[in-house]
Amino acid sequence: MKLRSAILIILLVIVADQALKIWIKTSFPFGHITNVLGLSWFRLYFIENEGMAWGWKFGGDFGKIFLTLFRLVAVGFGSWYLVKIVRERYTRGFIICASLIYAGALGNLIDSLFYGMIFGQSTYTQVAEAFPAGGGYAGFLHGHVVDMLYFPMVHSNFPNWLPLIGGKEFEFFSPIFNIADASISLGVIVLLLFQKRFFQREDEEEQEEVSGQETHSVGDNAPAV
Known part of the structure; x- marks a missing residue:
């Protein structure tokens, strides 16, 4: 797989992710x-995430800067690693998964780096304006990640006989996420499912195919007994 194919995957994810985030933020x-298409189990729910996944935060203002810088370093390492695995001819599936993970990390990093300077503050009654006259809601490195995809497929209660959680409300699927998060999750899940096959190189696969073809050829040419 060539590097330009990996870059194309990354660009497609970034464009889709940022287009949806900007539309949500300004609309x-x-x-x-x-509800999307009138479906109660597929909704757009606009929230903003100041910290890590699941809304976890740590260390106040310092923690936010540290998290953004960590994302920046991770994306920088990812750029080097992606070029490395393409040059070393890893399998197409592995490169696609790495590209999806990289694209997701970069998509959320863009929010953290620039959204605070680009947009005004979103409130429960006010839609944020892009490039407001008074400046954005935060400075560089302090942007919030925009989340909106929400799939509450099942809403019920735990059986009363269960200890501790009996009778409490239960919802599946409750997390609210974005396209970048989905890209990361998809890349990680597929890698875990097919790691044995993916952690090879294309030249190894080609050798296996050639060996199989040679074996098949020898069998076809063997004299009948």
């Missing part, structure tokens, strides 16, 4: 929920 107030 809806914070906390707005709308």
Whole structure:
């Protein structure tokens, strides 16, 4: 697989991710929920994530800067690693998964780096403006990641006989995420499922195919007994 194919995958994810985030940010107030195509189990729910996955935060302002810098270093390492695995001819599947993970990390990094300077503050009653006259809601490295994809497929209660959680509400699938998060998750899940096959190089696969063809050829040419 060539590097330009990996770059194309990354660009497609980034464009889709950023286009949806910008539309959500400039079209809806914070906390707005709308059903997609009238489906109650597929909704757009606009929230902003100041920290890590699942909304975890640590260390206040310092923690936010540290997290953004960590993402920046991770994306820098990912750039080097992606070029490395393409040059060393790793399998197409492995490179595609690495590209998806890289694209997702870069998509969320863009929010953290620039959204605070580009957009005004989103509130429950006010839609954010792009490039407001008074400046954005935060400085460089302090942007919030925009999340919106919400799939509450099942909403019920745990059976009363269960200890501790009996009778409490239960919802599947409750996380709210974005296209970048989905790209990372897809890349990681496929890697875990097919890691044995993916952690090879294309030249190894080619040798296996050639060996199989030679064996088949010898069998076809063997004299009948």
